Amino acid sequence: xxxxxxxxxxxxxxxxxxxxxxxxxxxxxxxxxxxxxxxxxxxxxxxxxxxxxxxxxxxxxxxxxxxxxxxxxxxxxxxxxxxxxxxxxxxxxxxxxxxxxxxxxxxxxxxxxxxxxxxxxxxxxxxxxxxxxxxxxxxxxxxxxxxxxxxxxxxxxxxxxxxxxxxxxxxxxxxxxxxxxxxxxxxxxxxxxxxxxxxxxxxxxxxxxxxxxxxxxxxxxxxxxxxxxxxxxxxxxxxxxxxxxxxxxxxxxxxxxxxxxxxxxxxxxxxxxxxxxxxxxxxxxxxxxxxxxxxxxxxxxxxxxxxxxxxxxxxxxxxxxxxxxxxxxxxxxxxxxxxxxxxxxxxxxxxxxxxxxxxxxxxxxxxxxxxxxxxxxxxxxxxxxxxxxxx
Amino acid sequence: xxxxxxxxxxxxxxxxxxxxxxxxxxxxxxxxxxxxxxxxxxxxxxxxxxxxxxxxxxxxxxxxxxxxxxxxxxxxxxxxxxxxxxxxxxxxxxxxxxxxxxxxxxxxxxxxxxxxxxxxxxxxxxxxxxxxxxxxxxxxxxxxxxxxxxxxxxxxxxxxxxxxxxxxxxxxxxxxxxxxxxxxxxxxxxxxxxxxxxxxxxxxxxxxxxxxxxxxxxxxxxxxxxxxxxxxxxxxxxxxxxxxxxxxxxxxxxxxxxxxxxxxxxxxxxxxxxxxxxxxxxxxxxxxxxxxxxxxx
Numbered sequence: 001x002x003x004x005x006x007x008x009x010x011x012x013x014x015x016x017x018x019x020x021x022x023x024x025x026x027x028x029x030x031x032x033x034x035x036x037x038x039x040x041x042x043x044x045x046x047x048x049x050x051x052x053x054x055x056x057x058x059x060x061x062x063x064x065x066x067x068x069x070x071x072x073x074x075x076x077x078x079x080x081x082x083x084x085x086x087x088x089x090x091x092x093x094x095x096x097x098x099x100x101x102x103x104x105x106x107x108x109x110x111x112x113x114x115x116x117x118x119x120x121x122x123x124x125x126x127x128x129x130x131x132x133x134x135x136x137x138x139x140x141x142x143x144x145x146x147x148x149x150x151x152x153x154x155x156x157x158x159x160x161x162x163x164x165x166x167x168x169x170x171x172x173x174x175x176x177x178x179x180x181x182x183x184x185x186x187x188x189x190x191x192x193x194x195x196x197x198x199x200x201x202x203x204x205x206x207x208x209x210x211x212x213x214x215x216x217x218x219x220x221x222x223x224x225x226x227x228x229x230x231x232x233x234x235x236x237x238x239x240x241x242x243x244x245x246x247x248x249x250x251x252x253x254x255x256x257x258x259x260x261x262x263x264x265x266x267x268x269x270x271x272x273x274x275x276x277x278x279x280x281x282x283x284x285x286x287x288x289x290x291x292x293x294x295x296x297x298x299x300x301x302x303x304x305x306x307x308x309x310x311x312x313x314x315x316x317x318x319x320x321x322x323x324x325x326x327x328x329x330x331x332x333x334x335x336x337x338x339x340x341x342x343x344x345x346x347x348x349x350x351x352x353x354x355x356x357x358x359x360x361x362x363x364x365x366x367x368x369x370x371x372x373x374x375x376x377x378x379x380x381x382x383x384x385x386x387x388x389x390x391x
Numbered sequence: 392x393x394x395x396x397x398x399x400x401x402x403x404x405x406x407x408x409x410x411x412x413x414x415x416x417x418x419x420x421x422x423x424x425x426x427x428x429x430x431x432x433x434x435x436x437x438x439x440x441x442x443x444x445x446x447x448x449x450x451x452x453x454x455x456x457x458x459x460x461x462x463x464x465x466x467x468x469x470x471x472x473x474x475x476x477x478x479x480x481x482x483x484x485x486x487x488x489x490x491x492x493x494x495x496x497x498x499x500x501x502x503x504x505x506x507x508x509x510x511x512x513x514x515x516x517x518x519x520x521x522x523x524x525x526x527x528x529x530x531x532x533x534x535x536x537x538x539x540x541x542x543x544x545x546x547x548x549x550x551x552x553x554x555x556x557x558x559x560x561x562x563x564x565x566x567x568x569x570x571x572x573x574x575x576x577x578x579x580x581x582x583x584x585x586x587x588x589x590x591x592x593x594x595x596x597x598x599x600x601x602x603x604x605x606x607x608x609x610x611x612x613x614x615x616x617x618x619x620x621x622x623x624x625x626x627x628x629x630x631x632x633x634x635x636x637x638x639x640x641x642x643x644x645x646x647x648x649x650x651x652x653x654x655x656x657x658x659x660x661x662x663x664x665x666x667x668x669x670x671x672x673x674x675x676x677x678x679x680x681x682x683x684x685x686x687x688x
Contacts, residue, residue: 023479026472052475057506061468064461064503068436068472071459072487073480076472090462098459196480201457201473203432203485210460213449 002182002247009172012140012179013079013105013165014039016147018049019187022077022103023194026054026065030084031117032169033107037079059084063091063102070100071209073196075151078102081169082109085123089130095162096131096225098210099199101154102162103147104132108271108322109169110357118358119169121270121323125299125332131225133163133232134300136270140177142251142297143167145243148182152191152239158231160198168272170358182247190246229301236298254303255310256295259285263292264315265370270296270333273320273355279363284370291370302336312345318373320366320386322355330383348378354386361387398580400427410453412445415609417599417616418519419445420573422490425517425597426456428583433486436470438500439463440492441526442519466491467503471512478513486587489516492599493534494524497556508563508592515586515593518556521601529604536624537667540606540655548658552670557596561630561688565592569629569638572598574617578627578639585631598625606654618649623675633687637678646671 007015013036017025025044027037043049052074056062062078069076080088085106095102110120124134135150137143143165150163167173199209213221237253244250258278260266265284267277274295284291294310296303311317321331329335334351341349350373355361369386373379405426412419418441426433435458437443443460447453461469466489474487491500496518507514523541524530531541533554540548561568567589571579579597586593600616602609619625620639624646627639646668650656659667 024472024475026468026475050479052479054471054475055510056468056471057502057509060464061471061503061506064465064468065472065475067461067465068459068469068474069476070472072434072473072476074476076476091465094462201434201459203434203457206431206455206457208446208452208454208458208460211446211449211452211458212444217449 002180004178004180006176007140007179008035008174008176009137009140009143009167010035010107010174011039012144013147013167014043015181016144017077017103018043019182019184020077020103020148020151020191021075021193022051023074024052024054024066024069024076025078026056026062026069026076027078028056028059028062028080028084030059030081032109032173033079033081033084033105036105059088060091063088063095066102067091067095067098067100070102071098071199071201073200075194076102077104079105079107081107082111082123086111086126089127092127092132093130099160100162101151101160103151103154104162104164105143105147106164106166107169107173108166116357117169119171119322120356120358121166121321121332124164124166125323128300128332131161131229132300133161133229133298134166135163135298136166136296137172138251138256138272138274138295140172140179141249143172144179144181145247145249145251148187148191149239149243153232153235156235157197159228159235161225161229161232166271171272186246190243233301233303252295252297254298254306256297257310258293260292260294260310262290264290265374266292266294266311266314266317267366267370268294268296268317268319268333268337269321270299271322273322273361273366276361276363276366277320280366280370283363283367289370289374296333299333302340304340307337307340308344311341312347314347316373317347317349318352318370319349320352320354320369324353324356334383350376350379351383352386353383359387398577400424400580401430403427405431405455407453407455409447409451410445411447412441413603413609415602415612416445417521417573417601417612418442420612421519421597421599424573424576424579425583428580429486429488429587431456432484433488434473435459435488435490436461436466436473438466438491438495439526440495441521442490442492444526463495464499465503466495466500467505467507467516470514470516471507471510474513487514489514491516491518492526493518493520493522494532497533497554505563508560508565508594511591513590515595517595517597519597519599521599521604522553523604525601525604537670538656538659538663540658557594557630560594561633563592564633564688565594567593567629567631570596570625570627572616572620572625572627574613574620575627575639582629604655607652611652615649615652618644618652622646622649623671624649626675626678628678630688634685635678635681637682643672
């Protein structure tokens, strides 16, 4: 029988990795990811998880060792955050280029200087061109469930790409919530123990991977990655449904929709802001404003058709995010959504940047933002700051 | 060829003809020998270095063992991952080998290598030391010798002595560290065979003359590799379970015999050569003292 436990997002990530029967875990501690590494060390040392734990000397080495482990035929997992992810960047891109279905938990945290250990999405957004599949979670249950799901997607022979689950630093990583832990036997049915396939280092079949490739061939390899990550869209939907059939939980496929059908205004966000947005929608509806919420659960591959079909007929879209591309024209989500919808619909798109470095952003703030958008009518600026104490 | 046969090497080739190494390339000779000794059940992990080029551009390949190319700084970590994956899969008869140049070992890759050694990973790391960043076109590395011309020490030559990575590795208290030179093949093969029998982190540092970067006649590769040892510029030793042993003790020849064959040293003054020779003698004698004293790392 599945059992319930009060646990943090970090424990949910570690338990998810354990249930996924990861075999090699190279990891390096960084706040606020640290307890993931600690839980997994304990699981391995106590014999609860049959895995090799590699206490690497850096995050760059963590992902390099994941690459080695996956190429050596094992299911590999790591976790990091913020500067760790940026130090790892070279290997993040390498993992995807090498077509290895590695799993990673990224605890979202702002970048220094100045030092800040709180939530922001700049770290994982900086990896959006890497070829990694990117999930963003709203709660601890989704963290656990998505780790199991993401291996199913990543290891599918039509995909063979790494995947990351992003969880908001402290808001999820250190907050206790009730989480249902599925039975190992059920998980094994959905995600059987790993059988190495695809890109494997095998002396019986000596292949060379990643060798020098000239302009004559390189572009087709990039094309192949793009085609594979795009095929993950349907597979995420398919496997999310299968997951629901076995475990009774569905967190949304690519997008989690809340009261969108009759809504005039949609709050569009990622991570835990998506939960606040639901409460904000209810609050606004009590005041007679028909609002709904869209939570972008999968940022890579970016939801396309689903997004267009969901939002095209609305009065306004209000994108709120914990990210700003410095020198750019807004956050990653707002910018990409505008690019997606250009020429397909005239719906006004507002992009608000807020909550950077962990500044608290609640449903009250989101409701205010919606009202501000309605008052503005059509957006005058590419993006707007919210809750800025200057200017 | 008959000499090679007498060393008990297999006729099977794992570095296939048609690879794109330069004429007289020391690394190609080294790799050919290494793979013959290690055999078919070997996995190579290679960072950015000349070996990432000579394996042949896609879709051609000249290596007959499974090979993974990896980013410059990450060899030590990547082989750790491969080794652990094989361990958990119950595969025990495969040699996981990091094969890297000096830049990828003594400079950008030292952290990952040090981490792997400290963790006691079951790996064999081989550095083929051509004493500069040859793949990018002869830039100074931490392993470039004193006085050598490179494209980043173009006028006055390198002013520092090289990092002693074998002794740095020995300080990690790993079971086996060795230096070798293709000028002394029997010694090199014996060390590779020994490394094959040992579990845990093993580190072998191979001298790898580079006709292009060292500015020498490509016919002189083996001669230079031998002279490096005979002039004590490249001492051949091993550190087994912490105990130093100098494995070849030649009667010392003047350093000039080694460096005069190489254009990279041609601007050295007599004073500089003297300084270099004194340092070479000091380091060699230091090793002899370590051996004699029986100290253990």
